[in-house]
Amino acid sequence: MQHLHIRNARLIDPRNGVDEQLDLFIADGRIAAIGRPATDFAAQRTIDAAGMIVCPGLVDLSARLGGIEPELGAAVAGGVTSLACPPDSKPLLDEPGLVERLVRRSDTLGLARVYPIGALTQQLAGERLAEMNSLARAGCIAFSQAKQAIVDTQLLLRAMQYAATFGYAVRLRPQDDFLAREGVAHDGEVASRLGLTGIPVAAETVATATALQLAAHTGVRLHLSRLSSAAAIELIRQARCAGMPVTCDVAVHHLHLSEMDIGYFDSNARFDPPLRSASDRDALRAAVAEGLAAICSDHTPVDADGKQLPFAEALPGATGLELLLPLTLLWARQTKLPLAVALARVTSDPATILGLDAGSLTVGGPADVCLFDPEESWCVTPEALRSQGKHTPFLGYEVSGRVRMTLVGGRIVFAA
Amino acid sequence: MHNPQLNAHGELTHLLSIEGLPRAVIIHILDTASSFLKVSHRDVKKVPLLRGKSVFNVFFENSTRTRTTFEIAAKRLSADVINLDVTRSSTAKGETLLDTVDNLVAMHADMFVVRHASSGAPHLIADHLRRVGRDNVHVVNAGDGRHAHPTQGLLDMYTIRHYKNDFANLVVAIVGDILHSRVARSDIHALTTLGAAEVRAVGPQTLLPSAIEKMGVRVCHDLRTGIRDCDVVIMLRLQNERMNGALLPSAREYFRCYGLTPESLALAKTDAIVMHPGPMNRGVEIDSDVADGPQAVILPQVTFGIAVRMAVMGILAGN
Numbered sequence: 001m002q003h004l005h006i007r008n009a010r011l012i013d014p015r016n017g018v019d020e021q022l023d024l025f026i027a028d029g030r031i032a033a034i035g036r037p038a039t040d041f042a043a044q045r046t047i048d049a050a051g052m053i054v055c056p057g058l059v060d061l062s063a064r065l066g067g068i069e070p071e072l073g074a075a076v077a078g079g080v081t082s083l084a085c086p087p088d089s090k091p092l093l094d095e096p097g098l099v100e101r102l103v104r105r106s107d108t109l110g111l112a113r114v115y116p117i118g119a120l121t122q123q124l125a126g127e128r129l130a131e132m133n134s135l136a137r138a139g140c141i142a143f144s145q146a147k148q149a150i151v152d153t154q155l156l157l158r159a160m161q162y163a164a165t166f167g168y169a170v171r172l173r174p175q176d177d178f179l180a181r182e183g184v185a186h187d188g189e190v191a192s193r194l195g196l197t198g199i200p201v202a203a204e205t206v207a208t209a210t211a212l213q214l215a216a217h218t219g220v221r222l223h224l225s226r227l228s229s230a231a232a233i234e235l236i237r238q239a240r241c242a243g244m245p246v247t248c249d250v251a252v253h254h255l256h257l258s259e260m261d262i263g264y265f266d267s268n269a270r271f272d273p274p275l276r277s278a279s280d281r282d283a284l285r286a287a288v289a290e291g292l293a294a295i296c297s298d299h300t301p302v303d304a305d306g307k308q309l310p311f312a313e314a315l316p317g318a319t320g321l322e323l324l325l326p327l328t329l330l331w332a333r334q335t336k337l338p339l340a341v342a343l344a345r346v347t348s349d350p351a352t353i354l355g356l357d358a359g360s361l362t363v364g365g366p367a368d369v370c371l372f373d374p375e376e377s378w379c380v381t382p383e384a385l386r387s388q389g390k391h392t393p394f395l396g397y398e399v400s401g402r403v404r405m406t407l408v409g410g411r412i413v414f415a416a
Numbered sequence: 417m418h419n420p421q422l423n424a425h426g427e428l429t430h431l432l433s434i435e436g437l438p439r440a441v442i443i444h445i446l447d448t449a450s451s452f453l454k455v456s457h458r459d460v461k462k463v464p465l466l467r468g469k470s471v472f473n474v475f476f477e478n479s480t481r482t483r484t485t486f487e488i489a490a491k492r493l494s495a496d497v498i499n500l501d502v503t504r505s506s507t508a509k510g511e512t513l514l515d516t517v518d519n520l521v522a523m524h525a526d527m528f529v530v531r532h533a534s535s536g537a538p539h540l541i542a543d544h545l546r547r548v549g550r551d552n553v554h555v556v557n558a559g560d561g562r563h564a565h566p567t568q569g570l571l572d573m574y575t576i577r578h579y580k581n582d583f584a585n586l587v588v589a590i591v592g593d594i595l596h597s598r599v600a601r602s603d604i605h606a607l608t609t610l611g612a613a614e615v616r617a618v619g620p621q622t623l624l625p626s627a628i629e630k631m632g633v634r635v636c637h638d639l640r641t642g643i644r645d646c647d648v649v650i651m652l653r654l655q656n657e658r659m660n661g662a663l664l665p666s667a668r669e670y671f672r673c674y675g676l677t678p679e680s681l682a683l684a685k686t687d688a689i690v691m692h693p694g695p696m697n698r699g700v701e702i703d704s705d706v707a708d709g710p711q712a713v714i715l716p717q718v719t720f721g722i723a724v725r726m727a728v729m730g731i732l733a734g735n
Contacts, residue, residue, distance in 0.1 A: 264539050
């Protein structure tokens, strides 16, 4: 293992409240020292990072992989060193053997660390509980239904009780199946004008309220994924005020876009949950700023066949791993938020939610590091993205923040 | 935002939606239709405007009536008309929408008349043609999902102008299933662009899209309030599948609350006209006494529809 010395960088570590010019010393895959090395530290390689920012590698709460190798390559190119992978992959993550295979495969690649989220119910069908204990032994760190809802509320209660038995966290994307039926866009003025079937905000609030009630009843550790509406955020705020340890996240595109970005049926703006009104977007931005919600990329590679269709027939989702950092920086600049606060939402906060020893630059901790040039701007084009997913509504955007180097366990896994 | 229907000179290259059409373009279409109406009354009902041009009627959703009116319009302009019933051919074999379009372009189509069950499909086709450098091929939207039916909207405007001369002081009530109606959306855009004094959207909450007032209409849940003192009543077709209990309890109750009868029509101005895009459900949204009565202009709408579609195709071919 190399001994590395990264010098002259601005070191930002939200967890430890650090934001200053400090050298970083890495040995044997771990952070050896910050500022001043041990007297016997001998660097085999010194990296001059003048003008750069060094921060913990990003932790992504939700990234779908599709092709594992290219997407994990995209992750480290975006500075993401740990990611949670929802269970609606092909095949579904409802069998221990499949989870083991995914973990082994990603370990072999040695790029970003992959943390599988197991299926809460078999086949995600919402009918029978999945083998959570076996899945956890295979490597799952939490359980979810991905995009599927559990319609049967008694089964949802049982799933939470069973997960709570073992102390497993349950993650839900709150959306009521009936209220969202056939919906493809926010039920508001744009969907009405374009003649698209709407998904009302109530689809999210009803499911959120149900999940909160059942979680309070069972004591399960609940995380709600990809909230899209001001009203659902308000429910979380109330639950937190009442002392519930519920956590939530918001997809990074929801911080920047609204229903208006659908324009004339742009299928790149088709998301699940949908882009909502501008006031919803503003409420999400405020919630993330105050630390009520973390940010995820909701990375979903979709190929051209899935997008070159009429809006309602197109597949939802966009590529996001390589945009997570620049879009978070853009939001921070727009809201005049200190960088350390903004970076907490994609490093320490998600690591805490997932219960990982990650998302910080703590002496003795794993050396998962992102080194980026905050000023370098680049244009989002299909060619500029390593992900196989080339579709995003941000195509053509000029963004700032270019990852120059990514380290996982002290190894340089990406350099540009 | 880039308007996908207009070229760099502001001329119409596709007709995808009435939304975003400048008032002058709409008026030009109506004026042109006026001159074509005379053609339909001649012994020889043809002009050579589209001679040698191929118009492809590409219907991904069945509609004999609309397809026929486009076919007649194109033939009166001397175009070669090719009808494709895509519901039964390519897509059934798994071909994508844009593959079908590419194939038809390779057959040297000059114009597509497209009907599709998905909102936005004609926009997708127009955008694709631009990307592959086939800007010379025109797209006419003949109805896409719930989104738009611009030629119906234009023929409705033609009809209103024919009977009322001007839009400035008009009160127009659109009654019925606005949620699922592309005709209603096109009429609303056209009427607000042409400066109608008031457009009312009349129906139960289950048949009105949310935030519809943002399109510039006044929402009325009561038929009597909605019709009172209006100049034009546009009745919408209520499709049978809407009456299965999920949106409305029954056709009988719907007719009692929202059906247009001589009694309810009496609340409108005495010279009010009654329109309907067809096909009608007599006894469901409209009473036969009204449908066949002196205020109904439903059959003239059909006649004007041919002239309006000729105007649209003629103008597109010239741009």
